[in-house]
Amino acid sequence: MDSRCCQNAEDITHKVCLITILLTLSFQIAVIHSEEVDRNAEYRQTVRQYAGELKGNLFAALEGNDVIGAISVCSQKAPQIADNISREKNWEIRRTSLRVRNAENAPDAWESKTLEAFEQRRARGEDLATMEYSELQDNLGQKVFRYMKVIPAGQLCLTCHGTQIAPDVQAKLMELYPEDQSTGFSPGEILGAFSIKQSL
């Protein structure tokens, strides 16, 4: 056998090997991608459930003109609903914002970065209703899936997060949250985001 033939045979083996690797890789990427799509759909659904429950409670309190009572919906009911979902799903779900009312809701570094990216996407004209971001993180072998979905500032929310908050409501908010940064919002701005963390 001359050496060219051997080289050719080697070449072919290399090529087959390379193609196999590439096919396997792209298959794995496709699997990861479809897992991500499934996960996002589940997160989206859960966020909808959380937001719906919260809004239902808020509407009920505000319809009775009980804004002060509605404050406790946001301060107590919201974390309670989040805790129930977190326990049921074995995830962590919370609300955060670049301007928080309660310092306990302050974003971590990844959440801050994502919220800032949301602001840039808003500036480019993207619809807030569908704005979300997810990422698979690998912290020294511990895989964590993270997801965030924008919470737009709706009209109802401005009662307590807007530019013209009734004096008695403002007084109660100042009493409970002296460091409150979550006021002065207008419709169409990003009030915050839901944030989910799932260890895999």
Ligand code: HEC
């Ligand atoms: C009756 C007053 C009131 C209304 C109406 C209200 N909120 Fe809040 N919001 C609060 C209070 C109080 C907190 C602090 C909750 C806590 O202590 O965790 C809060 C916290 C939040 C947070 C968590 C981040 C932070 O600032 O601490 C988000 C996000 C948020 N509200 C979004 C909304 C949205 C969206 C709406 C409209 C659907 C809304 N709120 C309506 C009173 C209100």
